[in-house]
Amino acid sequence: MINFKIMLNSNDAAIVLDTILSSPGMNEMVKIDFKISRKNVLLLSSVIERGLSAKDDDKPSIVDHVQKESLQELTSFSVECLQKAGLTEMSEKLKALGGKGNSTKA
Numbered sequence: 001m002i003n004f005k006i007m008l009n010s011n012d013a014a015i016v017l018d019t020i021l022s023s024p025g026m027n028e029m030v031k032i033d034f035k036i037s038r039k040n041v042l043l044l045s046s047v048i049e050r051g052l053s054a055k056d057d058d059k060p061s062i063v064d065h066v067q068k069e070s071l072q073e074l075t076s077f078s079v080e081c082l083q084k085a086g087l088t089e090m091s092e093k094l095k096a097l098g099g100k101g102n103s104t105k106a
Helices: 010-021 038-053 068-084 088-098
Strands: none
Touching (some): 038 068, 068 088
16 A cells, blocks of 8 residues: 655645635535533633644644634634533633633543
C-alpha cells in the first residue's frame, strides 16, 4: 500500500477550506437530535472555546480562515448547549477557577 502525504501551505489550505464551505447546500440548516452527558457538554464547550480563542502564530488553524459569522454560530451553539444542560453557572465558575477558562476537568 502506497501512502502519499500532501503538504499544503497555509494559503492553499485556506482555498481548499473556502471551496468546501462554499459548496452547494453547506448553508442549509440541519436538525441533529442526540443525547450527550453533562460532562461531555462541559468538555465540548471548553473545546469550542479553546479552539476559537487559540492564538498560536506557529500553528495556523482553519479557524483563521473561517467567516466571523460561522465562528459566532459556534459560540452560540456552545452557549446554548450549556444552557440546555443547566451548566452555564458551573461553566463560568470553572472558568474563574482556571483563570483563563481552559480548565473543565472534573
